[in-house]
Amino acid sequence: MTGEDFHHHCHSNLTRAVLPHGLTEFDVHDVLNIFQCTGLNHDDMYFMKACPAQKGDYLEFFAEIDLLCALSTCPGGDLSLPMWGPDAQDPLSVCRPLGVEIYDLDAALLEGWQSPERAAYNGQHGLQIAKAEWEK
Known part of the structure; x- marks a missing residue:
């Protein structure tokens, strides 16, 4: 909203936001x-x-999970x-501010809750193609 780093795509804004954290555009999902x-x-x-x-x-x-x-x-x-x-008009006049609040929950609220297990996905999507039963 300040006009700094303005770009006409939210994806580009998000990419610039994660760069200081050692991430790249490839880390920005939809x-x-x-x-x-x-x-x-x-x-x-x-x-x-x-x-x-x-x-x-x-x-x-x-x-x-941590985000x-x-x-x-x-x-x-x-x-x-x-x-x-x-x-076409300058959309800055209809940009609205975002507010963020992060809560620290009382431990009693999390009693019995467990973090989910990490997915078993091995990160090889499309790189290693397993043969179907009929191909063997």
Whole structure:
């Protein structure tokens, strides 16, 4: 919102946010668009429309593993202004601030809870192709 590091893609904002932590663009997964209306229409064309969120709306979650969260307000703000074409406007006026609160839970609330086991995935997706029974 300060105009520093502005880029027209949230993915780029997220990439810049994780670089100081020794991560790269390859570590940035698909964005999670909270409070945004985007998608594909019946012709498989991408669409965006104005955000329905109101001041005070929030998302609360419990992280079962350690997380590094990178946040970006959408460079298009609440998507209520056209960003391309002859009617394009600067979306900075419709960018809204993000607030983050991190809670330290009382140990009694976590009594009996266990962290999930690490997935057995070995990281070789598509690099080592196992033969199907009918190929052997």
